[in-house]
Amino acid sequence: MGSRGWKHTQRWIAILYVALLVAWPVLLVFWNTFADGLEPIIETFTDPYVLNALRLTAVAAFWSVLLNTLFGVTVSILLVRYEFPGKRLLNALVDLPLSVSPIVVGLSIVLVYSTTGGLFGEPLERAGIQVLFSTPAIVLATTFVALPLVIREVVPVLQEVGTDQEQAARSLGANTVQTFRRITLPAIRWGLTYGVVLCLARSIGEFGAVKVVSGNLIGRTQTATLMVEQLYYDFDQEKAFAIASLLALISIITIIAVSLLRTRAEAKEPS
């Protein structure tokens, strides 16, 4: 086979594989959602239980993004700009949540916050704070799984921009806070936005870890993804497809936003 023929074969193998595995199935979900007209969709998104689930997903995603942004930016700066013993270890460990099964994440939270024998659960119980099977556990699980995403985006940008401008600002008398706000933050803003968007998408979509810790109480601790599963098992497929389509739409918008951001960032800072 000539090299041109091989190139064409390769192209079609790639397109066919991705189409059969991803594109067609995803399109089919949208198709199934709109197959019976708009009525089931309107019914789904006016159902108080569905709205409750969406609200809980939003709350969990909000806290996860907030906590992971604060933690992520702090750790990124420490890892890139400072030297300290144990840095390599910390650098490796912050990636850990990406490799841990969501079910194991859920299990770890259940074991620690159990009111009978849990390391944190028992003292909190005595203080009258319930973590498991309520919103705090859902927030913890969501924050856990999305933890490395901001760091992974910000660290390479910080390394890239270097310290020249920061040192210049410092030598001109700017303090740490001023240097961060005027120099560092603007320099990392695209990487940070990118990390935040990924963190948001991951938080909205989390399923396994939340399932383990939430107790899955309808109308109380059920997030949008948990509701999709339950509706599917209850043969309420129209509603399941409607919520799934909404979640799929959010993730596709995320990808496109990230793709545009990346193009823009690369155009601005030619490397």
Added chain:
Amino acid sequence: MTLAPVTTTRRPSTKGRRVVPRSTLTKGSGLALGIAVLWFSILVLIPLAVVVGTALAGGLPQFWNTLTNPQTLAAILLTLGEAGLVTALNVVMGTIIAFVLVRDSFPGRRLLEIIIDVPFALPTIVAGLVLLGLYGPRSPIGIDVANTRSAVFLAFAFVTLPFVVRAVQPVLQELDPEVEQAARSLGASGRQTLFRVVLPALAPAIAAGAALSFARAVSEYGSLVLISGNLALRTEVTSVRILTYIEGGQGAQAAAVATVILIVALIVIVALDLLQRRIARRG
């Protein structure tokens, strides 16, 4: 999306000897480090340590009994086996897709680029529903893999699609075309250039992507609950097995299986770190 783990270690000197890093922390940054490590420990490290502790608390015999329970053992073997197969598929398909994205240009290339990332961003339960649509009982093309081992394979293949592609792509982009031209001008055939020059340069990236893909498959849960049927001894994966133990109140057994999975994840992380450093040294 950046997939390779972030590398921050910079060699301070050109000497081969490793220099013990001295702390450059100020009062403020030291405090920030303390708070960050405390939060990280409370959220991640202590809970994971408790999982391992719970698994070992019952003693090694109990640990061993759990793992050799026929249903659990079947789940572990199925998960590792299917994850291995899917990773092999990804090594081939991921490398081909990366080549197409970097070296080929055709209308729709940008779209292909975007679709590759869909499995990353799509909630796993939605991924399961998505696969059921085309490959379930109501398949418009008549392929129904629901409740079979092929369903597990399919779900793994879906969620791990981007890893090898995204690991290989940047390395392939950076690869100097002059090296290939030199090989060609010295009389190497296209195939020889590919196998002697290009693929060896890509090998660390392919391996890194494969490791990530394997780790992800081993820990997968959401995308396969709906389509695999979770049948004991047949389509039940470790994540489902752990969940069954949790729901049955058998924390120690759940922890034992989880520990095995955690160890696999740790091995993968260490392997990745080593590979990453090899790539850095080459670059």
